[in-house]
Amino acid sequence: MSKRVQPAHLDVFDRKILAILQRDNMTPQRTIGDAVNLSAPAVQRRIKRMREEGVIRADVSVVEPEALGQSITIFVEVEVISETAEQIERAKSEFAAAPEIQQCYYVTGEADFILVIVVPLMADYEALTRRLFFGNNNVKRFRTFVAMDRVKVGLGVPVG
Amino acid sequence: MSKRVQPAHLDVFDRKILAILQRDNMTPQRTIGDAVNLSAPAVQRRIKRMREEGVIRADVSVVEPEALGQSITIFVEVEVISETAEQIERAKSEFAAAPEIQQCYYVTGEADFILVIVVPLMADYEALTRRLFFGNNNVKRFRTFVAMDRVKVGLGVPVG
DNA sequence: GCTCCAATGAAACAAAATTGCAAATAATCC
DNA sequence: GGATTATTTGCAATTTTGTTTCATTGGAGC
CATH class of the missing domain: 1.10.10 (Arc Repressor Mutant, subunit A)
Structure with missing residues (x-):
């Protein structure tokens, strides 16, 4: 894994x-x-x-989404119905495979997954919800947050 | 800005x-x-x-948090009391300045801010909540999600 | 067809990364 | 503590990569 x-x-x-x-x-x-x-x-x-x-996992250029016409960043909390290992694994790979999903975390708390999604238009997000959430009968509900400002974005980790 | x-x-x-x-x-x-x-x-x-x-905003190494002993990733939804421009700007700069806060977004929806936090121990997160949330009388409430698995992590944007 | 402009590739050049090796440092064992 | 061993370092040489130069190509506008 x-x-x-x-x-x-x-x-x-x-x-x-x-x-x-x-x-x-x-x-x-x-x-x-x-x-x-x-x-x-x-x-x-x-x-x-x-x-x-593996301390350094990758070396990448950070691209400004707006420059590529991908101007909308969205957060989604996803709650699933069945949390069997199999179902969770299936969800993980499905989310990981979607190019619009920039980040995906499996979490504890009032939700099961948190997704960071980047799309050009709201219509694209709507289409994605139909495909990923409404089209998945293990998704109980999801909550959407649209980013108005990307205040701080990065993957930097404190070095102690 | x-x-x-x-x-x-x-x-x-x-x-x-x-x-x-x-x-x-x-x-x-x-x-x-x-x-x-x-x-x-x-x-x-x-x-x-x-x-x-500015299409390429930065060029960085991506470091594995666990290698630096920063093994806990946490999401926080923050809801504020007053949403005046001044208060929001204050919150933005406060969040952006905290090294433990890896990402910060100002969002619409049932929360006002979403934070991605990386810390070594739960105790560190608890200390951070005291400083950032309980110590800020404009924070109405906040919800915490602890990441069990960083399924997909990156800043990649679709080029299509 | 002609001019102007921007972008290209080949070659020359500069800078940076990588390797070999001897010396210095740190660690281990008696 | 002192000798031995194993790492890690710095310097210099080598190789690879990045950058600049410059003549040429391909259009767009006239």
């Missing part, structure tokens, strides 16, 4: 490097080295190791 | 390039060029332009 990334012996150098890479992963190793007091090759080897260990 | 990113005249080349960069922005320009049938310099110039235009 999801890969384990437990202990991870990250020293203070690693953490400083991660802090930089989470802000800008195009920063030259030489510059990183200066910032953390390490040579460029040392930085390079640490980054390589952290990638292999 | 937030910078405008207009219509953005993105042709099919740009979109293909973005699709690749959203998956892996360390892909060599030559490789990208081969994939989209363009020379490396052409790819380089397009990427440069899209960065300047």
Whole structure:
């Protein structure tokens, strides 16, 4: 399923490097080295190791949705009827497969799933609800929240 | 406030390039060029332009929270009492400033804000609620959802 | 058909990443 | 504590990648 990334012996150098890479992963190793007091090759080897260990899961460009005409961000709380392992797994893969679904979390509380959806128009969201929710007889109900402002968006994690 | 990113005249080349960069922005320009049938310099110039235009907002490493000991992801719906522009702006900057808050959206619907929070322990979340919610007399109520599984996580936007 | 403009590719160039290796550091064992 | 071993480092050389130059191509407008 999801890969384990437990202990991870990250020293203070690693953490400083991660802090930089989470802000800008195009920063030259030489510059990183200066910032953390390490040579460029040392930085390079640490980054390589952290990638292999799965500490760094990916390196991506962050694209402005509006530039692609995908100007609507929507949150959805989904509550399901049956929570058998099989049904939950089915829902997970269905949600994960939809390109409009940017993020999907399986949660405790008054809902079972929380989705972050990005679409060009409300009509697209409506079509998606028909397909994913009304067309799925294990969905009990769902609540929609439309984002008026993406105040803070990112995947940055505090380095401690 | 937030910078405008207009219509953005993105042709099919740009979109293909973005699709690749959203998956892996360390892909060599030559490789990208081969994939989209363009020379490396052409790819380089397009990427440069899209960065300047704000189409590409950032280039980052995605770090596994668990590797940093930040193993709890939490969603919070926040409902405020007064929705004056001033109060809302105050809340936005307060939420945006908290490092534990990875994402913050101002939304319509039964809540006013939706937050994505990443912390090492429940105790940290509890402390955060005291500071941000109980310590703020404009917060009417908030609902907490704890993530059991981060099914799909990313910031990828459909290019189609 | 001609000019102007923007975008392209090939080649030259610059910069950055990666590797090899000896030295330094840290850890382990007696 | 001291010797041995295993890591990790920095420097220098090498390779790969990114960037600039420049002549050419392909249109759009006239």
